[in-house]
Amino acid sequence: MRARVFLAGLGLGVSSLLAQNSEPRESPLSPKQDAIEQLLSERESPEALHKAVAAARTAGVSEQAILEARFLFHVDRSEDKEIAALLPEFLARKETFKLTETEIFASVDDWLAVTEYVQALAALDKGDKDGFKRHITEAFWLSPKQGAAFAPHIDRIRLMDAMKAVRLDFEKTYKQMSAGKETTLGEILAGRKGLLLHFWSPWSRECEATIKDFLITAEHLAGKDVAVASILPETSDKVIADANAMLQATEKKISGAWIVDTVKNPIVARLRVQSVPVVVLIAPDGSVLFNGHPADEDFWRTLQKINPAIERPEMRAED
Numbered sequence: 001m002r003a004r005v006f007l008a009g010l011g012l013g014v015s016s017l018l019a020q021n022s023e024p025r026e027s028p029l030s031p032k033q034d035a036i037e038q039l040l041s042e043r044e045s046p047e048a049l050h051k052a053v054a055a056a057r058t059a060g061v062s063e064q065a066i067l068e069a070r071f072l073f074h075v076d077r078s079e080d081k082e083i084a085a086l087l088p089e090f091l092a093r094k095e096t097f098k099l100t101e102t103e104i105f106a107s108v109d110d111w112l113a114v115t116e117y118v119q120a121l122a123a124l125d126k127g128d129k130d131g132f133k134r135h136i137t138e139a140f141w142l143s144p145k146q147g148a149a150f151a152p153h154i155d156r157i158r159l160m161d162a163m164k165a166v167r168l169d170f171e172k173t174y175k176q177m178s179a180g181k182e183t184t185l186g187e188i189l190a191g192r193k194g195l196l197l198h199f200w201s202p203w204s205r206e207c208e209a210t211i212k213d214f215l216i217t218a219e220h221l222a223g224k225d226v227a228v229a230s231i232l233p234e235t236s237d238k239v240i241a242d243a244n245a246m247l248q249a250t251e252k253k254i255s256g257a258w259i260v261d262t263v264k265n266p267i268v269a270r271l272r273v274q275s276v277p278v279v280v281l282i283a284p285d286g287s288v289l290f291n292g293h294p295a296d297e298d299f300w301r302t303l304q305k306i307n308p309a310i311e312r313p314e315m316r317a318e319d
Contacts, residue, residue: 091115170186203242
């Protein structure tokens, strides 16, 4: 979880922070301590968070601690727009932050670094890359140990800048994973509104854990005028055999095309795919609309720009 990346950067976890920065615990927990713990651990939904915030206020938890918890909630859900929307509240507390009231920060500089981080995301949301660079650099300077939380945004900007120059060749041929026949991305696209490339591997634990969910997504997109091609970056007979076995074991409908990357001029290199799973959304002209993790909210927002009828499936595949 992204929130844990922030906490790890601070060198502390929620439970130890509660012990260090709050009044001594009673057994059982006091109402205030219980409210703090519920607030910091809530991840279910915005409605559940609002309930936890209301309970925390009733129990006397400070507004500063509540803001910290709201920040972690949105961080954990990769909701950058919602984080950016917190900026006025962070700026209002920039000069009045109290270390005695914090539930997650070990120093004032850590707080100021996160304030700069929120400013960086707000700048990015407005398309202000110079502002983003200025604020994210200051965040690094104030709290280098939180760099692991800041760096992905920089990587993402650089990646998407690089993708602006990419135009995929729809005529290049790829071997189909099961039949061994060849096909092209143009044949897979077949005049639809977009093409989703899904990079995966049967040797990836995350891919193994999420393959059923992806099959649900692929079937949904197939009915919404978006073509789907799943691509194996590895080309060995062993990985192809393991990939086919994994798909068969799901006992689910297999939608879309399942192909193997080429050894010469592989598409993974062109699209800078360095880990899996990764999804890349391609426009009919071969340009890249999105390149990143399938759980990224921007991925789903980009899909909805192609077809507003597309909805993120909430149901998890049955075992």
